[in-house]
Amino acid sequence: MIKNYIRLLKAVGPRSFIGPFKKYASSSVNTNAVSQNYCMRLVRQHDKENFLCTLLMKNPERRHAMAIRAFNVEIARITSTVTDDKIGQMRLKFWDDAITSLYKTDSKSVPDQPVVREIKKAIDDHKLTKRYFQRIISSRLNANLRFLTVKQLEDYVEDSVSTVLYLLLEIHGIKNVHADHLASHLGKAQGITNLLRSIPRQERRHVVPIPQDILMQHGVSQERILRNRKDDKGVEEVVFHMAGTAHQHLEKARNLLPSVPKQAKSVFLPGVVIGRFLERLRQVNFHLADTSLHRSDTLLPISLYWNNFRGKF
Numbered sequence: 369m370i371k372n373y374i375r376l377l378k379a380v381g382p383r384s385f386i387g388p389f390k391k392y393a394s395s396s397v398n399t400n401a402v403s404q405n406y407c408m409r410l411v412r413q414h415d416k417e418n419f420l421c422t423l424l425m426k427n428p429e430r431r432h433a434m435a436i437r438a439f440n441v442e443i444a445r446i447t448s449t450v451t452d453d454k455i456g457q458m459r460l461k462f463w464d465d466a467i468t469s470l471y472k473t474d475s476k477s478v479p480d481q482p483v484v485r486e487i488k489k490a491i492d493d494h495k496l497t498k499r500y501f502q503r504i505i506s507s508r509l510n511a512n513l514r515f516l517t518v519k520q521l522e523d524y525v526e527d528s529v530s531t532v533l534y535l536l537l538e539i540h541g542i543k544n545v546h547a548d549h550l551a552s553h554l555g556k557a558q559g560i561t562n563l564l565r566s567i568p569r570q571e572r573r574h575v576v577p578i579p580q581d582i583l584m585q586h587g588v589s590q591e592r593i594l595r596n597r598k599d600d601k602g603v604e605e606v607v608f609h610m611a612g613t614a615h616q617h618l619e620k621a622r623n624l625l626p627s628v629p630k631q632a633k634s635v636f637l638p639g640v641v642i643g644r645f646l647e648r649l650r651q652v653n654f655h656l657a658d659t660s661l662h663r664s665d666t667l668l669p670i671s672l673y674w675n676n677f678r679g680k681f
Contacts, residue, residue: 400489432493436532437532487501497534513563526556546627550636557614564610564656582610586606596655607655611646614642614646625680633679
């Protein structure tokens, strides 16, 4: 199995990218292969850690999981790259309309776009729940990453991250209350961790995705978070508080793992990524700007493979 994993890692290198979609839109090449390759390259470029996790799934689940990840990348990139709210809403409306069209019997209204084609295949094969796609879109549509309470933060990451895991469970044919409960906690852990990791990149946007109640509890302003000085103990306490919340959800998810079906466990491999990052954050005393946190985790592929083999995270 490890040989196959290494082969896949090599196979999806830069040369495997099929290039801009428009270049191939009218081509007679294999449309399915083009769409699959497009989704893999999109996830590899913009969501590499989840890409590595998805590679360890078996086909056909891997193909459909990659489509879900590509869809999520498309939605997340709108809110992270578009500064004009109206343009962002228009782009999100495109995806909302596309999902609506995929659940209609008349396929003529389905956009001819590679991610949409792959999502359609996943929906047709697994009868995926429509409201999950809509929840992912609406979570980004309504979010400004300014939370008043931890509850608001957890609700946001439940909708934007945990929901992706619910779709991956459906792809694997898993209908299990323990698996759903695990996905909820793991998604919250991953979402909170991702928001923490994004803070050093938020300086230009002046967005601090930390709930006001945590800032007030520690007497820290948003400006201090953005400055993120290494000797600022208040900022360290705030980051520790956020990281602790993520770790609590991660531990709850780990405790539920023995209760879920074996075939669901590859869905939860992002827990490995979360655990490794939180440990690295602890080692640098919760200083988010430490350069070591921004280096690639070179041992992550091996750690993912080993944990997948053991059925753990």
